[in-house]
Amino acid sequence: MSRKRTLLTAEQVTELQVAYDQCSEGNTKIxxxxxxxxxxxxxxxxxxxxxxxxRSSLMNxxxxxxxxxxxxxxxxxxxxxxxxxxxxQVKHLADQLDRYTPEQLLGAEAVSAQFWTVTDLARLVExxxxxxxxxxxxxxxxxxxxxxxxxxxxxxxxxxxxxxVLDFEETLEKN
Numbered sequence: 525m526s527r528k529r530t531l532l533t534a535e536q537v538t539e540l541q542v543a544y545d546q547c548s549e550g551n552t553k554i555x556x557x558x559x560x561x562x563x564x565x566x567x568x569x570x571x572x573x574x575x576x577x578x579r580s581s582l583m584n585x586x587x588x589x590x591x592x593x594x595x596x597x598x599x600x601x602x603x604x605x606x607x608x609x610x611x612x613q614v615k616h617l618a619d620q621l622d623r624y625t626p627e628q629l630l631g632a633e634a635v636s637a638q639f640w641t642v643t644d645l646a647r648l649v650e651x652x653x654x655x656x657x658x659x660x661x662x663x664x665x666x667x668x669x670x671x672x673x674x675x676x677x678x679x680x681x682x683x684x685x686x687x688x689v690l691d692f693e694e695t696l697e698k699n
Contacts, residue, residue, distance in 0.1 A: 530590060532563030543594050555597040558582055559589045608655045609666070617649070618670035639675050640667065 532540070540560040547553045558575045562568065562582055572579060588596040609617070626634035626644040630651075635643045642663045649655050649666070657663055664674075 529565075530563070530586075531565055532560070537564060539594060540589075543597075549599055551599040551601075552597060555585050555599075556594075559585050559597065562586055563589075608657065609649070609653060613653055614666070614669055617652075617666075620648070620652075621645075621667075621670050621672060640672060642667075 537560055540556050540563075544553055544556040544560070547556060554575055554577070558571060558577060558581075561571045561574065563586065568579065568582065571582060575582070585597060620629065621640055625638050626640055626648075627637040630644060630647055633647055635641050642660050645663050645667060646657070649657075649663075657666075
C-alpha cells in the first residue's frame with residue numbers, strides 16, 4: 525500500500541531554503557535539505573543518496589514538517605556529556621587519589637593495595653558521591669581527569685626458559 529507524496533508549496537520550499545541558509549547546526553540543516561528535496565518531487569532514492577540517511581528517517585522528517593513546520597525539524601538533542609560529578613567533586617577526588625592508596629581509603633574492599641584500578645575507583649565514587657557510571661570507560665576517563673595514567677606492565681619474554689637462565693647463571697659463576 526503506497527501513499528501519495530505530499531508536495532510542498534512554493535512558500536514552504538522558500539521557508540525551508542531560508543531556514544537552511546540561516547541554520548548553523550549540521551543535523552538540522554540536513555533535515556531542512558532532505559525535506560525540501562523530497563517535497564519538491566525529487567526521487568526518494570536520489571534524496572537518500574544525497575543526504576545519506578535512511579528511508580524511514582526521511583519519511584519521519586517529512587511527516588514531522590507537515591505536522592509541526594520548521595520547529596519540528598530542529599535538532600532537540602542537548603549534546604555535551606552527562607558528567608555525573610561536578611568539577612569541585614572531581615578536584616576533591618583527584619586530591620584523594622593523589623594522597624591515598626586504595627587500601628588506605630577502601631580497606632579490605634580494595635582490589636589493589638597500591639595502585640588505583642577501575643574497580644577500586646568505582647567503589648570509592650559510589651561510596652563517597654552515590655554515583656555509578658554505566659561503563660568502565662567512564663571510570664578510565666575519570667582517572668585521566670584526575671591526573672592518573674595507565675600502569676603498563678613491564679615486558680616479559682614468554683619464550684624465556686627458566687632452565688636455560690639457570691644454566692647461564694651457573695656458567696657465569698664458574699667463570
